[in-house]
Amino acid sequence: MSATEATPKKNHSRSAALFEEARHFIPGGVNSPVRAFRGVGGNPLFFQGGEGAWLIDEDNNRYIDYVGAWGPLILGHRHPDVIAALQAQLQLGLGYGASTEAEITIAKTICSLVPSIERVRLVTSGTEATMSAIRVARGFTRRDRIVKFEGCYHGHVDGLLVKAGSGALTLGEPDSLGVPKAYTDLTHVLPYNDIDALAALFEKHGREIACVIVEPVAGNMNLVPPVPGFLEAMRQVCTQYGAVLIFDEVMTGFRVALGGAQSHYQVTPDMTTLGKVIGGGLPVGAFGGRREIMEMVAPLGPVYQAGTLAGSPLAVAAGMAMLKAIQAPGFHEALSVRTQRLMKGLEERASAAGIPFTTHSVGGMFGCFFSTEDKITRFEQVMACNVEQFRKYFHLMLERGVYLAPSAFEAGFVGTAHGDAEIDLTLDAAEQAFAAL
Ligand code: HOZ
Numbered sequence: 001m002s003a004t005e006a007t008p009k010k011n012h013s014r015s016a017a018l019f020e021e022a023r024h025f026i027p028g029g030v031n032s033p034v035r036a037f038r039g040v041g042g043n044p045l046f047f048q049g050g051e052g053a054w055l056i057d058e059d060n061n062r063y064i065d066y067v068g069a070w071g072p073l074i075l076g077h078r079h080p081d082v083i084a085a086l087q088a089q090l091q092l093g094l095g096y097g098a099s100t101e102a103e104i105t106i107a108k109t110i111c112s113l114v115p116s117i118e119r120v121r122l123v124t125s126g127t128e129a130t131m132s133a134i135r136v137a138r139g140f141t142r143r144d145r146i147v148k149f150e151g152c153y154h155g156h157v158d159g160l161l162v163k164a165g166s167g168a169l170t171l172g173e174p175d176s177l178g179v180p181k182a183y184t185d186l187t188h189v190l191p192y193n194d195i196d197a198l199a200a201l202f203e204k205h206g207r208e209i210a211c212v213i214v215e216p217v218a219g220n221m222n223l224v225p226p227v228p229g230f231l232e233a234m235r236q237v238c239t240q241y242g243a244v245l246i247f248d249e250v251m252t253g254f255r256v257a258l259g260g261a262q263s264h265y266q267v268t269p270d271m272t273t274l275g276k277v278i279g280g281g282l283p284v285g286a287f288g289g290r291r292e293i294m295e296m297v298a299p300l301g302p303v304y305q306a307g308t309l310a311g312s313p314l315a316v317a318a319g320m321a322m323l324k325a326i327q328a329p330g331f332h333e334a335l336s337v338r339t340q341r342l343m344k345g346l347e348e349r350a351s352a353a354g355i356p357f358t359t360h361s362v363g364g365m366f367g368c369f370f371s372t373e374d375k376i377t378r379f380e381q382v383m384a385c386n387v388e389q390f391r392k393y394f395h396l397m398l399e400r401g402v403y404l405a406p407s408a409f410e411a412g413f414v415g416t417a418h419g420d421a422e423i424d425l426t427l428d429a430a431e432q433a434f435a436a437l
Contacts, residue, residue, distance in 0.1 A: 010399055014058040018046040033167035039387075039407035040394045050077025052417035055403055063403035064422045068413040070405075071219075071251050072276040074335070074364060075325055076417025082280045085321035089313050096313070103311040106320050110278065110286065113323070114249075114259055116268045120288030121297060122311040126250035126275030127155025129285035130213065132297075132305045133271050134159070136287070137211035137244035139296045139303035145205060147212040147243075149192040151221030151379040151409075154213055154248050154273075158183045165220030170407040192218055193226060193377045195233040206241035211271075216261035219251040219411035221382045223360050223367025231267040238270070244293065250275030250285070251411065254323065256363030257332050264362065280318035283309075331416070335364040338423065339414040342366070345427040353434035355389070366412045382409070393433050400429035 022029035030036045030044060037044040046058045053076050055065040065077070075082065107120050123129050134146055134157070146159065153166035161168065161176040162184050168174045175184075188205070190197045202209065212234055218224040238245040247269035252261040254277050262269055271289030278284055288294060296303045326332070343359040343366055350357030356372040369376050370386035370393070390408040397404055402425075405412060 010061045011059045012043065012045065012057070012061070015046045016043050018058060019043045034170055034405070034407055034410065037406045039170040039409070040391045042395065044406070045403075052076040052078075053415065053419070053422045061401070063398070063401050064418070064426055065403050066412040066414065066426075067403060067405050067410075068415055069276065069281050070410075071255060071365075071413055072279065072281045072322075073413070073417075074255060074277070074415045075280075075322060076415045079280075079322070079325070079417075081321040081325055082318050085280075085317040086314060089317040092313070094312075094314060095309060097308050100311065100313055100316070102313060102316045102320065106278070106316050106323070109320065109323050110274070110288065113254070113327075114262065114272060114288075116262060116270070116290070117272055117288035118291040119294035120286050121294070121305065122316070123285040123287065123305075123307055124283050124309050124312070124315075125155065126248075126273065126285045127157055128307065129250065129273035129275060129287040130154040130160065130246075130248055131157040133246050133273050133287040133289075134211060134213065135305065136293060136296050136303050137246060137271065139301070140293045141210045141242065141244060143208055143210040143243075144186050145188060145209045146186060147188045147190060147198075147201065147209060149190055149214055149218070151192055151224070151382060152213075152215045152218055152248070153220035154215075155250075159187050160213070162187050163189045165218070165409060167407075169221060169409045192221075192224060192379055193230050195227075195230055198233055198237060202237040202241055202243075206237065206243070209241060209243045211244040211246050212238055213246040213248055215251065216247045216249065216265060216267070216269075217252050217256060217362050217365065219365060219367075221379060221409050222369060222376070222385075223362070223365055223411040224376055224378075224382065225360055225362055226265065227377050231265050235267050235269075244271055244289075245269045246271045246273065246289075248273045250277070251365065252362070253277050254326060255413070256365055258327065261362070278319040278323065279312075279315040280322035282312070282315035282318045284312065284315035284319060332363055335414065335416065336361070338416075338418060339364050339366050342414060342418075342423050342426060343368075345423070346430050349427060349431045350434050353431075353437070355434050355437055356386075357434075364414045366414065368412070370408075389437060392437055396433035396436050397429055400432060402426050402429045 151165040257264040274286040370389040
């Protein structure tokens, strides 16, 4: 299928009928708010399957997928190694609520690929990972205050749903009802990439701050890389004041580089959170870090954390298969080159159509902004982008067989299944979309 063959208008009747039915049983018809298409308008699509770089919806339309299950599908849908690992585990059992050797294998792999992680605990989602990491940081420092950044999203943890990115930003509700004020009173929110604000806060409250949690590349307010010196400044104040530096690498881990954003930017956190990426698409997460901090965790230490499904053999099998594949020499370099080719091609086509448009990419993650600014480094710049134009572009691309995140505030993902053919089809579709805007 080529972009030009994928002529508008696609039939979405079965997706529309399923959405109508879903609304009677599921709040808003979806199990996670970004899926509802509120950020772009129209009805959400329902999908029946995926194949390599492609998604197939319930009306049998095919799309080049730049969401990749929000990051983990670095190898694309149904990669043979991942499927074989899952099939082998299916013959053995789904879960035991007890330890397996495979948990040691994946823990060893994570510790060797991300050297700042000396001990790691598996959990079942990124939200659980960040929630647990903060509890451990508070237990370790015996302090209560935490610091996060505007537009960063660390899952739906009570104390972190303050000026949060992702779905909260898409819906225009970055703070959630149902979170007691007392929980968020202990959360300081600073502007992303603002080194002076960070220094000023630490000067005032440094000795009361348990931790700073940050997405080292912000991927939940579109994609905003750190400015030079931002992560380094964080490392410096945390060391100076005895606070724990937590890198939330739920999105960036194993994706922007084999050692995550911390190896890409050469800044070492005390703790790291990981998410779906280590499950090859299955529900999983992890938090880890320096040995002395992680030894606070039960049963060794007094910080309680537990989970019946933690270390699910299926998720571990899929995750290990993926972690093996991405260790191939040159893997991440090739991913970066492919992503850069896509970004450059999009910028050229937007410019030819006279559309103000700029992009960022780090490894296999990217962000596209309808903006007159050259580079986007601050939250206000993200908010000032032309969201209306993005909405139109999203639907023009969808009709041409390209599935982008249904929100102007989400990062995009390229995987190894996106070959030259898929990139060319995407650029052809974008050329038509920019012309139509
Ligand atoms: N930005 C989210 C992942 N980091 C989107 C996924 C979701 O909320 O469903």
